[in-house]
Amino acid sequence: MPYSIFGNKFTQHSGITELMDDLNAGVQGGDDILMLGGGNPASIPEIQTRLTELMQELLDEGNLVNTLSNYDGPQGKNSFIDALATLFNDLYDWDLSAKNIMLTNGSQNAFFYLFNLLGGNFSEGKKKKILFPLAPEYIGYADASVSEDAFVAVRPKISELENGLFKYNVDFDALEIGSDIGAMCVSRPTNPTGNVLTDEEIIHLDQLAKENNIPLIIDNAYGTPFPNIIFEQVTPFWNNNTILCLSLSKFGLPGARCGIVIANPAIIKAMSNLSGIMALSPGGIGPEIALPLVKTKEILTLSDEVIKPFYYKKSQQAITLLQQQISTPNFKIHKAEGALFLWLWFKDLPISSNELYKRLKAKGLLIVSGHYFFPGLEQQWQHTQECIRVNYAQDDEVVKRGIAILAAEINALYK
Ligand code: PLP
Structure with missing residues (x-):
């Protein structure tokens, strides 16, 4: 066929x-x-023990069945979004409200929305690509666009370190952002390399993104404050021009498929519309299980x-x-x-x-x-x-x- x-x-x-x-x-x-x-x-x-206890409590209180018997809105479970806004505002001076946060069916799902929202075919025959400023980059981005030829990547600078180690850095001299770029995207820490972009690199990328009027997507699936699989001292980063993606997967809930997007309200609104069409609403189980952990900050x-x-x-x-x-x-x-x-x-x-x-x-x-x-x-x-x-x-x-x-x-x- x-x-x-x-x-x-x-x-x-x-x-x-x-x-x-x-x-x-x-x-x-x-x-x-x-x-x-x-x-x-x-x-x-x-x-696993803590998650089992939480699920038992949810079962005992009837909240598990309640969550399973109801759809959430396309932006995701409100109670969890509110708790996340409070958590992030307590930790950082990002001044978030519920309008800055949405949930997706895993963060993989969020990247599909983002890459197709910000890259691909535009009016008047224009085409925009998503720029990866530092290759190698996450394999899961590779095919997540409905358009062909949707990505462009830049080779890194390589520094050989002591003890048989090396490190990649962004080659800013090679980074060109033309009018055909719709967004930049980096994973921090990076899958596959375990690289963590330095604060200076992130600040420089943010500045370039603003100058070129495109968002900077930071994929924080492994980053801080949770699951915090990050061994370097770096500063968490977000502003109105950043789209920060998090996930409950690497905390230990990959089967719950819960991604979290923090962005300005216009992006969240656009993504929620996509979510309504593609999924009706994101799954509520992950948010329900993690809610007490976020409220009490035990997740940290x-x-x-x-x-x-x-x-x-x-x-x-x-x-x-x-x-x-x-x-x-x-x-x-x-x-x-x-x-x-x-x-x-x-x-x-x-x-x-x-x-x-x-x-x-x-x-x-x-x-x-x-x-x-x-x-x-x-x-x-x-x-x-x-x-x-x-x-x-x-x-x-x-x-x-x-x-x-x-x-x-x-x-x-x-x-
Ligand atoms: N981003 C990175 C860098 C990843 O490594 C992964 C999964 O391995 C994802 C995003 C997607 O994870 P999930 O859809 O489970 O949130």
Whole structure:
């Protein structure tokens, strides 16, 4: 059956679908598959216990059934939006009201709305793109536009650091913002690299966005104040020209599909209209479960005292294992500044990173090939074929066995 242009675009192979299929296979495959691909957060016992208690209370009080039996409005559950506004106003001088906040079915859903609102075909035959000022960037952005050719990305500056580490920075000299750019978007911390844009970089990007009359989208799925998987001291950022996206997923509720958008009221209004058409309303379960945590600010203590230390420790353990076992000096790790991933760079890798992914998959290890994470980068760049992303959030034993398989493959390749 012939599909529409839209249908063809959304039924073709996409990196994010392959990734989610692999993730599902990994989850279903039990012990046979070592799942260091995907973006699934860890099952942290303290968080799971607390979530179980909260759900039991909701069940006992009848609020769970109440939430399940009612639609919310297209902007999302009002009680949760109000509680979020209070929380953010207590923490920062952002002066938010309920008109600045909306909920979506996961933040992935918000990016689809945003990229199609701010990029694509405009009147008088004009076309606008979404600019990623620092590639590599999140794989999930890659196909989230109904228009072809909707993204443009800029290569980073690379600084080699001590102890086999490196870091990407925005190359402001290469960043060109013409009239064909509808918005800029960065993830902070970045999936896949664990990079955290510095305060100076964010301030500079904000200034450029304002000068060019476009919004700056900051994807804070891993950032502060929750889940706070961020290991650098940086300042949270928002103003009227910023669209800040958060999520309950990496706090431990990916199945609840709850994204949070903070923006000026005009953007929230536009996005709520989209939400009404596409989804009627976002799901209410995640907001209902998290509501007491936001009201009491327990979401902050759990993030600071449980989630952040949990991931920090795991990231350091994974770095130690990798550096002990991979012997080539061509191996570098991006400085782990946040998120759930390590970004590994194998300089002059004798095969492509995708071929490496296939060889590892055949041995029962799933990682993600780095080439997916350069949406919008038009230039050929060997670096895009030399990196992989490893999720270190899984059980220690799984990470250890996975790293042993990876190290054996890499050491053989460089022999
Ligand atoms: N942004 C980033 C950087 C991510 O890594 C993810 C998921 O892995 C998302 C957004 C989307 O997450 P969700 O839709 O679960 O909120």
